[in-house]
Amino acid sequence: MSNRKTVLVVDDSQAIIDALTSAFEDAGYEVVTAGDGEEVFRKMASADPDALLLDIYMPKLNGADVCRLLKAHPHWKKTYLVLMSSRISDRELDMYHRLGADEILKKPFDPTNAVALVGKAVGAPPAA
Template sequence: MGSRKVLIVDDSKAVIDALTVAFEDAGFEVATAADGEEVFRKMASVEPDAVLLDVYMPRLNGADVCRLLKAHPHWRKTHLVLMSSRIGEGERDVYRRLGADEVLRKPFDAAAAVAAVMAAAPGA
């Protein structure tokens, strides 16, 4: 079995740094992106098992990225975890309809993000 790969997408360096450490400690190969547009440049080269995606980002928001990834034939099965500090139950349902496999409300413990990815995508 190859290395498990995760793509972490957030415009906050602190969030990226904390998640990177947690996922590397769990044995994941980590790639990062700072905005929604960068996701698409990284997907082909990284081919992640999972993507942790902030909802509110510059240029292309996480909801749009989620919708576009789930519509793409090659990436639709990639496990997507959306993250935001502004998530209520209504938004959670909207993001799941767009294709999010999991929705995490910030702040959360980085270990919770790793557990969410590993539980929902055990091969990841």
């Protein structure tokens, strides 16, 4: 089993998944991806990621639902959670922070900024 840090990237946009996967892999992280809110839980169970980057507006389960369920789970409640959205109001920002989001990134953003944010919170992967 790898001792690299693992990041789960969840978005219904393949372009965003590809950009974040490339940036995190280049930085030495192991990356697992999912395309909708329901898939998150299967991936969480199998990958046990150090951090989760989660799009708020997705099919099946949206970011608020996923956030609630993750933070209610005894093992996953401490997983570093970054929500991503292209449209979010100040009221929604407050709500997501109350639900347990550690950070919220407004799209579009530079994927290297997401890597730096996660690195500060969970640590950088060991050098190869």
